[in-house]
Amino acid sequence: MANKVTLKQIAQEVGLSPSSVSLVLNNRPCRISEENRKLIKEVAARNHYVPNQIARSLVMRESRTLGLIVPNIESRFFASLAGSLEKRCREDGYALFITSSGGSADDDLELLRQLVTRGVDGVFLVVGDEFSDDRALREEVSHLPIPAVMVDRAIEGLECDKVMFDHEMGGYMATRYLIEQGHRRIACLVNARRSNTGRKRLAGYERALREVGLPIDARLEFESEYYIPSAYEASEAVLATDATAVFASSDNIALGLLKRLHEMGKSIPGDISVVSYDNSAADVLFEPALTAIEQDPGVLAEHAFGCMSKRLAGRGGRRAEEVVLEPALIVKGSVLELTECS
Amino acid sequence: MANKVTLKQIAQEVGLSPSSVSLVLNNRPCRISEENRKLIKEVAARNHYVPNQIARSLVMRESRTLGLIVPNIESRFFASLAGSLEKRCREDGYALFITSSGGSADDDLELLRQLVTRGVDGVFLVVGDEFSDDRALREEVSHLPIPAVMVDRAIEGLECDKVMFDHEMGGYMATRYLIEQGHRRIACLVNARRSNTGRKRLAGYERALREVGLPIDARLEFESEYYIPSAYEASEAVLATDATAVFASSDNIALGLLKRLHEMGKSIPGDISVVSYDNSAADVLFEPALTAIEQDPGVLAEHAFGCMSKRLAGRGGRRAEEVVLEPALIVKGSVLELTECS
DNA sequence: ATGAAAGCGCTAACAG
DNA sequence: CTGTTAGCGCTTTCAT
Numbered sequence: 006m007a008n009k010v011t012l013k014q015i016a017q018e019v020g021l022s023p024s025s026v027s028l029v030l031n032n033r034p035c036r037i038s039e040e041n042r043k044l045i046k047e048v049a050a051r052n053h054y055v056p057n058q059i060a061r062s063l064v065m066r067e068s069r070t071l072g073l074i075v076p077n078i079e080s081r082f083f084a085s086l087a088g089s090l091e092k093r094c095r096e097d098g099y100a101l102f103i104t105s106s107g108g109s110a111d112d113d114l115e116l117l118r119q120l121v122t123r124g125v126d127g128v129f130l131v132v133g134d135e136f137s138d139d140r141a142l143r144e145e146v147s148h149l150p151i152p153a154v155m156v157d158r159a160i161e162g163l164e165c166d167k168v169m170f171d172h173e174m175g176g177y178m179a180t181r182y183l184i185e186q187g188h189r190r191i192a193c194l195v196n197a198r199r200s201n202t203g204r205k206r207l208a209g210y211e212r213a214l215r216e217v218g219l220p221i222d223a224r225l226e227f228e229s230e231y232y233i234p235s236a237y238e239a240s241e242a243v244l245a246t247d248a249t250a251v252f253a254s255s256d257n258i259a260l261g262l263l264k265r266l267h268e269m270g271k272s273i274p275g276d277i278s279v280v281s282y283d284n285s286a287a288d289v290l291f292e293p294a295l296t297a298i299e300q301d302p303g304v305l306a307e308h309a310f311g312c313m314s315k316r317l318a319g320r321g322g323r324r325a326e327e328v329v330l331e332p333a334l335i336v337k338g339s340v341l342e343l344t345e346c347s
Numbered sequence: 348m349a350n351k352v353t354l355k356q357i358a359q360e361v362g363l364s365p366s367s368v369s370l371v372l373n374n375r376p377c378r379i380s381e382e383n384r385k386l387i388k389e390v391a392a393r394n395h396y397v398p399n400q401i402a403r404s405l406v407m408r409e410s411r412t413l414g415l416i417v418p419n420i421e422s423r424f425f426a427s428l429a430g431s432l433e434k435r436c437r438e439d440g441y442a443l444f445i446t447s448s449g450g451s452a453d454d455d456l457e458l459l460r461q462l463v464t465r466g467v468d469g470v471f472l473v474v475g476d477e478f479s480d481d482r483a484l485r486e487e488v489s490h491l492p493i494p495a496v497m498v499d500r501a502i503e504g505l506e507c508d509k510v511m512f513d514h515e516m517g518g519y520m521a522t523r524y525l526i527e528q529g530h531r532r533i534a535c536l537v538n539a540r541r542s543n544t545g546r547k548r549l550a551g552y553e554r555a556l557r558e559v560g561l562p563i564d565a566r567l568e569f570e571s572e573y574y575i576p577s578a579y580e581a582s583e584a585v586l587a588t589d590a591t592a593v594f595a596s597s598d599n600i601a602l603g604l605l606k607r608l609h610e611m612g613k614s615i616p617g618d619i620s621v622v623s624y625d626n627s628a629a630d631v632l633f634e635p636a637l638t639a640i641e642q643d644p645g646v647l648a649e650h651a652f653g654c655m656s657k658r659l660a661g662r663g664g665r666r667a668e669e670v671v672l673e674p675a676l677i678v679k680g681s682v683l684e685l686t687e688c689s
Numbered sequence: 690a691t692g693a694a695a696g697c698g699c700t701a702a703c704a705g
Numbered sequence: 706c707t708g709t710t711a712g713c714g715c716t717t718t719c720a721t
Contacts, residue, residue: 009492011714022692027716036690053490059410059466060714062401064697070465077430078445084426088419091447100461103420103445105433119442123412124401148395150351353698364708369700378706402698406713 010052019048030056062124070100071313072120074113076133078105082256082283082302083131086156089306090129097314099126108133110142117145127152127313132160135201152316156309158202166312166321168305168328172202175298175332176209176254179280182296182334183250184217187343188278192225192248194239194258199230206254206282229258236261244269249343250278259284259295274341281339283332293338300332352394361390372398404466412442413655414462416455418475420447423598424625424644425473428498431648432471439656441468450475452484459487469494469655474502477543494658498651500544508654508663510647510670514544517640517674518551518596521622524638524676525592526559529685530620534567534590536581536600541572548596548624571600578603586611591685592620601626601637616683623681625674635680642674 012030016023021041028035029045037045048054062068071094075083087103094101102125106112113133120128128151132142135158143163146153154166176193183191193210196203211221225248229239236258243251244265253259259281266273273279273293281297308328315321354372358365363383370377371387379387390396404410413436417425429445436443444467448454455475462470470493474484477500485505488495496508518535525533535552538545553563567590571581578600585593586607595601601623608615615621615635623639650670657663 007490007492012716013714023714024693024716025691028691031716033716038690041690053487055460055464055492057405057466057714058464059401059404060697061716062697063399063405063699063714064716066697068401068465078420078433079423079426079430081421081423084421087445088421088447091420092449100444100446100465103429103447104442105430105445107434118397122397122400123410123442124399145395148349150349150395150397354700355698365698366700366709367707370707373700375700380706383706399698402713403700404713405698405715406700408713 007053009057010054011057012054015045015049015052015054018052019045021045030054067126068124069098070102070123070125072102072104072116072123072125072128073131074104074106074116074120074128075131076106076108078103080257082300085302086131086305089303090309093306093310097310106133110134110139114139114142114145117142117149121149121151125151127154127317129154129156129309129313131156132158135160136199152313152321154309154312154316156305158200161201164325166316166326166328168309168312168330170300170305170330170332172205173209173212175282175300176206176252177213178209178332178334179252179254179282179298180210180213181216182336183252183278183280183340184213184219186250186278186340188250188340189219190225190246190248191219191250191252192227192243192246193252193254194227194229194236194243194262195252195254196229196231196258197226198228203231203254206252210252210254229261231255231257233257233261233264237264240265244271244277248277250280250340253279253281255282256284258282259297273339278340295339296337297335298332299335300330304330349395351399352396353399354396357387357391357394357396360394361387363387372396409468410466411440412444412465412467414444414446414458414465414467414470415473416446416448416458416462416470417473418448418450420445424642427644428473428647431645432651435648435652439652448475452476452481456481456484456487459484459491463491463493467493469496469659471496471498471651471655473498474500477502478541494655494663496651496654496658498647500542503543506667508658508668508670510651510654510672512642512647512672512674514547515551515554517624517642518548518594519555520551520674520676521594521596521624521640522552522555523558524678525594525620525622525682526555526561528592528620528682530592530682531561532567532588532590533561533592533594534569534585534588535594535596536569536571536578536585536604537594537596538571538573538600539568540570545573545596552594552596571603573597573599575599575603575606579606582607586613586619590619592622592682595621595623597624598626600624601639615681620682637681638679639677640674641677642672646672 012023012026016026025037026045029037029042091101104116106116157169159167195207197207214221227239227243229236240262253262281295283300284295284297354365354368358368368387371379371384433443446458448458472495499511501509537549539549556563569581569585571578582604595604623637625642626637626639
């Protein structure tokens with residue numbers, strides 16, 4: 006293991022002052038002789054000199070590092086978001102500190118502090134628990150000494166930049182599409198109890214029904230957490246109804262439903278139609294591929310970075326910005342067009 | 348956006364010296380009066396004081412931060428590894444800087460520098476390209492001023508701690524199991540061209556055949572990259588052989604194969620038996636679940652952290668440590684027992 | 690064309 | 706019980 010070599014040491018070896026070395030190594034406009042420039046660079050390279058960004062941040066008061074907190078890096082959607090965001094940050098010379106909370110507000114708070122303390126210039130926050138009453142997190146966020154951008158999910162009523170897809174619209178689009186294909190008995194499987202996004206998707210579902218005068222039937226609304234086993238459990242009841250179609254409001258929920266369908270030997274869309282929510286995992290496997298509401302993580306990342314960029318450049322407005330993105334309905338083959346009406 | 352508040356400011360407000368405040372806020376054993384302690388803590392809290400870890404690292408010469416480089420955070424296996432490792436680090440008070448390279452040696456090098464420069468105390472490296480001839484990366488790794496642990500994959504011949512599952516053994520176990528179940532014509536689908544892990548798994552496959560005197564038939568060995576579409580393509584040829592079983596040597600490879608099987612209306616294990624490699628994704632969906640070689644990312648994380656810990660504590664030996672873990676064969680339901688022999 | 694000096698926010702002796 | 710001092714590695718102004 007080599008030793009850490011410092012600017013001073015390089016300076017000594019070259020026989021110049023640290024300032025000169027600093028100037029040259031940072032390619033600053035300055036009048037150091039071509040000869041010495043070369044020498045400095047050569048010595049630095051030979052010694053495997055790596056500038057101490059820590060020291061540098063301290064004096065420059067910026068680290069060119071951003072932080073990201075996701076509830077669970079093992080979820081495909083967040084992993085993909087993290088990947089996109091990192092790429093985007095790197096393009097602008099920022100490193101991204103990706104962290105994964107356990108999904109609790111406590112963890113979020115802890116990680117947030119960790120990041121701030123480590124001198125990130127800004128933080129992207131995908132909160133784990135939108136309904137947390139933990140005032141500590143809200144407090145922390147609103148007193149942050151650096152810009153924060155909430156991504157995908159938001160704590161309501163918190164003055165802070167936000168970038169997310171329109172979940173209500175997603176629920177609406179999915180349901181609307183099923184209606185247009187002739188479905189009248191449409192079940193939905195949502196996480197409305199514990200998730201704000203779930204509630205919004207449910208609201209969209211109901212709006213679509215209401216809009217065409219279809220009844221909102223509580224017996225067709227099913228609850229599931231964002232985990233496959235939970236959806237698998239709930240699906241039995243869903244499939245016991247007379248619904249001809251179901252709106253599965255998350256990727257994992259769709260997977261649980263699919264597993265149950267597969268097990269019961271039911272086929273899609275022959276026996277039942279399904280609209281899923283950004284379900285890249287299942288798409289790979291299933292034939293026909295699933296018609297779904299898609300939220301491109303790359304787009305989310307792009308806008309999130311945009312907000313952050315503005316703030317970092319001091320071009321952010323006084324008020325928080327709120328970016329709402331339209332999801333897309335991607336029609337594939339999991340919905341049957343019904344010609345007869347019920 | 349609140350301002351950053353410093354120790355000095357707190358000290359001023361309290362009317363004590365920065366050192367006293369530092370002592371108290373770090374809970375150091377010292378003789379500050381109970382009264383003043385309380386006062387300091389109260390003022391710090393009221394002002395949302397967050398210690399500047401950057402400044403602290405500079406003087407303490409450690410950041411209690413570790414770095415992780417994975418080729419692709421969007422891969423389930425790496426995401427899971429990252430998740431486990433982060434949890435493990437956090438348990439010991441370390442933050443983990445997760446970064447995702449594009450899979451090239453250039454990126455690895457760049458990220459490695461980024462991490463070192465930002466003062467991580469050590470780095471976990473899952474290299475993107477094991478066959479890179481880029482001497483720059485090897486050079487960099489061997490001149491690192493901090494401990495490095497290579498995880499899951501390794502650049503051969505590099506003196507550096509390594510922790511990984513025994514890929515050769517995995518290939519062997521999978522094939523051996525198929526043989527024991529009565530299979531004689533066993534195809535394999537591996538990434539031997541571009542991946543060292545692939546080569547080792549192939550070697551294990553061949554060893555198992557050789558061991559029982561079965562011929563090694565090049566017409567049963569198929570090449571696929573670690574991507575679903577690649578495996579999907581390759582699978583057509585695999586299924587055109589007279590093989591009764593196939594060893595799919597990675598999760599994505601198994602998924603591509605499954606997709607093709609599903610499309611052709613072939614069933615598992617009725618038409619063909621499959622042994623897969625740590626395939627949590629497909630498991631969720633398929634009935635029967637896939638018999639597979641499993642590499643627990645949590646175990647990998649645990650050992651990697653162990654190595655790192657030792658180095659950080661200065662308890663590492665002079666020579667690099669190499670930990671090789673045994674994968675496990677998890678028998679589920681995708682292999683048919685053949686009673687007649689061919 | 691180059692160097693000296695100050696200081697970023699913090700900690701660690703040591704001196705009161 | 707508490708304050709002073711020095712210094713971590715770097716950048717930056719200002720002298721020379």
